Amino acid sequence: MTAREELSGLLTRMRVNLAQAGIKVPDETLELVAERGFLATALAFQRIVEEAPADATPDYLGPWGVVDSPMQAGPATAPLVSPLPVTARRTPGYPTLSELAGQLRRREVSSLELTEQALTRIQERDPVLNAFQLVLAEEALAAARQADRDLAAGGDRGPLHGIPIAVKDLLAMAGTVTTAGSKILAAWQPGFDAAAVERLREAGAVIVGKTRLSEFAYSPASNNAHYGPTRNPWNLEHDTGGSSSGSAAAVADGLVAAALGSDTGGSIRIPAALCGLVGLKPTFGRVSLYGAVPLAWSLDHLGPIARSVADAALLFQALAGPDPRDSRTRLVPLPDILVPDGDLTGLRVGVLRDDGSGEPLGSPEALAAWQAGLAALQGAGATLIELDLPELSRLRVLNGALLAQEALAYHLPWLRERLEDYGEFMRLRILSSFAYGPADFVRAQQLRQALRDRCEQIFEQVDLLSTPTVPYGAPKLGEPARNTWFTAPFNALGWPAITVPVGLTAERLPLGLQLAGRPWDEATVLRAAAVVEQAGPWPGGTP
Numbered sequence: 001m002t003a004r005e006e007l008s009g010l011l012t013r014m015r016v017n018l019a020q021a022g023i024k025v026p027d028e029t030l031e032l033v034a035e036r037g038f039l040a041t042a043l044a045f046q047r048i049v050e051e052a053p054a055d056a057t058p059d060y061l062g063p064w065g066v067v068d069s070p071m072q073a074g075p076a077t078a079p080l081v082s083p084l085p086v087t088a089r090r091t092p093g094y095p096t097l098s099e100l101a102g103q104l105r106r107r108e109v110s111s112l113e114l115t116e117q118a119l120t121r122i123q124e125r126d127p128v129l130n131a132f133q134l135v136l137a138e139e140a141l142a143a144a145r146q147a148d149r150d151l152a153a154g155g156d157r158g159p160l161h162g163i164p165i166a167v168k169d170l171l172a173m174a175g176t177v178t179t180a181g182s183k184i185l186a187a188w189q190p191g192f193d194a195a196a197v198e199r200l201r202e203a204g205a206v207i208v209g210k211t212r213l214s215e216f217a218y219s220p221a222s223n224n225a226h227y228g229p230t231r232n233p234w235n236l237e238h239d240t241g242g243s244s245s246g247s248a249a250a251v252a253d254g255l256v257a258a259a260l261g262s263d264t265g266g267s268i269r270i271p272a273a274l275c276g277l278v279g280l281k282p283t284f285g286r287v288s289l290y291g292a293v294p295l296a297w298s299l300d301h302l303g304p305i306a307r308s309v310a311d312a313a314l315l316f317q318a319l320a321g322p323d324p325r326d327s328r329t330r331l332v333p334l335p336d337i338l339v340p341d342g343d344l345t346g347l348r349v350g351v352l353r354d355d356g357s358g359e360p361l362g363s364p365e366a367l368a369a370w371q372a373g374l375a376a377l378q379g380a381g382a383t384l385i386e387l388d389l390p391e392l393s394r395l396r397v398l399n400g401a402l403l404a405q406e407a408l409a410y411h412l413p414w415l416r417e418r419l420e421d422y423g424e425f426m427r428l429r430i431l432s433s434f435a436y437g438p439a440d441f442v443r444a445q446q447l448r449q450a451l452r453d454r455c456e457q458i459f460e461q462v463d464l465l466s467t468p469t470v471p472y473g474a475p476k477l478g479e480p481a482r483n484t485w486f487t488a489p490f491n492a493l494g495w496p497a498i499t500v501p502v503g504l505t506a507e508r509l510p511l512g513l514q515l516a517g518r519p520w521d522e523a524t525v526l527r528a529a530a531v532v533e534q535a536g537p538w539p540g541g542t543p
Contacts, residue, residue, distance in 0.1 A: 006046065010039050010435040017434040023415055025431060037480075038432035041400035045436075048394050049443045051450065058445035059452060060298070064285070064494065094254040097311040101159040104151065111151070111162030111206060115144035118164040118208050121255045130230050131249040133169040133179060135209040140164065143206045150204070159314050161204030166250050166259040169210035170217055172291040173197050180293040181213040181243070183226050183421045184414055194291025195323050196260055196302055203318040208256060211246025215426040217262055217295045218407060219243055220270050220483035221475075225423025229477050232275060233543030234509055238474040241271035241483055247305045248275040253543055258306040258315055264295045265399055266487025269499040272305045273469035273512030274483075276501045276543075278529070279305045280312040281487075283519045284494030285330040287316075288323035296406035297328070299399060299491045309500065309530040313337050316522060335523035344531055345381035347524070349374070349515075350462035355486075356390025362471035366511050369503030370468045373513035376535045377466075377528060385462055391451050395489035398447055402492065405441045408433035452493060464528055465516045469499040473509030486514055496522045500529045 001009075011030055018025055033039060095103075103109045119137050126132050147162035167173070170180040172190035179185050193201070200207060212230050214223055222230040222245035230245035232238040233253035240249045244261025248271030251259050261268040263281040272279025280303045287302045294300055304315035317337075322329040351374060352361065361367060378384050408415075411430055419427065458465060467486040475481045490497040497516040504510060513532060517525040 003043070006043055007034055007039060010042055013437065014431070014434040018431075021412065021416065021434070023419065025419070029428070029431070033428045033432050036428055038428050039435055041397060041404065042432060042435040044397040045401040045440070045444070048397060049440065049447055051394070052443060052447035053450075054446075056446040057449060058442055059448035060445050062449050062452070094307060095257070096308045097163055097257040097306060097314060098159065098308065100163055100257055101161070104162050105156070111144040111147040112141065114162065115140050115164050115206050115208065118256055122209065125253055125255060128231065128236065129233060129249045129253060130228050131211055131246040131253070131255060132166070132209045133181075133212050133227065133246065134176060136176065136207060140206050140208040147204055147206060157202070157204035158318070160200065160318055163205055163258070164208045164256050165200060165205045166209050166211050166247060166256045167197060167200070167207055168213055168244050168247050168259070168261050170213060170262060170293040171197055171210070171260065173207070173210070176210065178210070178293065180217065181215045181224050181227065183423075184418055185293070186226075190291070192291060195288035195325065196319055197291065199318050200260075205318075211244070211250055211259060213245060214243040215423050216293070216407075216411075217243035217264065217267060218426055218429055220266060221245075221481060222271075223425055223478070225425060231477070232474050232509075234276065234474070235507065237476055238509060239274070239477050239479070239481070241274040241470070241474065243267040244271050244305060248272055248277060248279075251275070251277055251305050251307060258304055258311050260302065260315075260319075261305050262292060262295070263301040263303060263487075263491065264299045264403060265484040265491055268301070268303050268305060269469055269487050269497060269512070269514065270483045273499040273501075273514075274474040274510060276510030277305055277307060278309050278312045278498065278500055278533070279303070280316055280498045280522070280526075281490065281496065282316060282320060282522055283496045285328045286332070286496070286520070286522070287319045288321070288326040288329050290323055290325040294410055296403040298406065299403055301491065309498075309526055309533050312498070313526050316526075332520050335521065337523050337526055342380050342531060342535065344377060344528065347377075347382040347464070347528065348462040349377050349382045349384050349528065350387040350458055350465040351384050352389060352392070352465065352467045353386045354388040354390060355467075356393035360471075362468045365503075365505045366468045366470070366472050369511040370466070370513050373500070373502035373532045374466060376532050380531045380535060382528070387458060387462065387465070389455065389458065389465070391455050392486070392489045394447070395451055395455075395492045396484065398444055398451065399484075399488040399492040401436065401440070402444050402448070404433040405436055405444070448492060455493060459518055463517065463524055467514045467516075469512030469514040473505035473507060473511060490516050495519055496525050498525050498529045500532050502532065
């Protein structure tokens with residue numbers, strides 16, 4: 001069958017599925033879905049799905065989350081022994097969360113002063129960046145005053161206490177609107193807090209506002225038809241990356257010390273990498289998504305975007321843990337994260353050589369920066385082992401196919417009633433989900449399990465796998481890009497993954513190195529990332 005015939009078949013299936021769902025869409029709109037390339041993933045999926053035997057057990061029936069390694073033994077509330085050193089920071093200009101925490105405890109600054117500074121910076125810079133959906137000035141100032149009173153009385157809640165932080169605007173906050181970047185939820189005011197918001201409040205953090213995102217988090221760029229794009233602080237003509245675009249821009253430009261993002265195909269790691277930051281996607285099931293507007297239930301993750309690995313570790317500690325309201329979370333002990341001594345002797349790092357796509361792994365600049373970061377790991381004693389992992393090219397297709405089908409299930413009622421309230425990009429992309437057949441979701445889960453089994457075999461040879469985070473520096477606003485090339489596979493697998501800065505392009509746009517590890521082994525991921533950060537070639541500088 002030719003590519004044209006395959007595309008025609010998918011369009012026919014879309015018409016049938018839309019009719020059965022009771023959704024009327026003009027033919028010219030469906031043709032636009034095809035012309036804009038939104039059926040590329042569905043076409044690629046049809047070509048690989050038969051690799052899974054028809055009688056294979058689907059991934060959702062597998063033993064995901066089973067505690068079966070010595071690292072996972074111990075009490076369910078195992079604390080971090082101590083934070084990573086603040087001296088590991090390689091992005092000078094704005095203080096890290098860890099540094100601010102020290103200043104607060106030495107009484108060099110108050111939480112109120114930090115919060116006032118953050119609000120002033122937001123007022124000055126957000127009209128240019130478009131990073132914030134909602135600023136919570138009065139609430140933040142009240143929380144800061146309370147944080148100062150508590151510290152003065154000896155009530156120290158930990159390193160996040162009194163620190164200005166932002167959260168992505170798909171996390172529910174009682175008494176505030178949560179839009180998820182959409183017109184459809186523009187007036188939704190939940191009466192409860194998301195689990196992540198609860199944990200930030202418990203840790204004493206001061207939430208100064210909610211950040212922009214692409215519509216319903218369904219784009220790896222910062223585009224949003226309703227609220228406009230978020231501009232990259234390093235170059236305002238360039239994209240911040242998505243979908244956690246506002247969180248990354250706010251941290252990179254000094255508006256807040258850190259922020260939360262969500263990650264379904266790379267939406268923490270992509271904007272963090274393109275803005276010269278650290279972004280951590282923990283293991284699937286490590287952080288509760290209760291109260292987060294879903295994109296795809298089996299692929300969504302929540303985690304921190306920060307200025308240093310130490311800061312990411314502190315936020316990870318505050319967020320992680322089981323939650324009975326989110327059945328995806330697991331009762332797995334938190335790892336001890338020790339102060340690294342720069343010695344990685346015995347650590348085996350897999351270096352991706354072939355991802356199965358037949359494409360270059362990145363631009364020459366991105367590859368050179370990645371290699372420099374790898375050299376830092378090797379210089380600290382790690383052993384680099386080149387690996388071919390052709391499964392990655394299939395996993396990125398699979399991630400897109402699963403995402404489309406799960407997103408459709410969530411959006412179906414609105415598609416029937418409010419189709420025109422979606423922006424064009426989101427509307428065309430979600431309509432492409434009707435190109436999948438009735439058995440495709442289960443077939444995708446069968447393929448997912450087969451690919452998971454094959455990929456997990458690499459841990460017989462290595463402890464971590466490294467790739468570039470994004471194959472290039474930030475594209476210009478509105479330019480098409482393959483931002484999820486190396487990030488999406490680890491959403492399908494659920495492995496923990498981090499991006500750490502390793503250099504700049506000739507245009508002075510940041511580049512990142514990605515490290516992915518075994519499920520539940522964030523400790524090793526963070527340990528290696530801290531070494532890259534401390535000893536790596538990152539030249540520093542601020543936007």
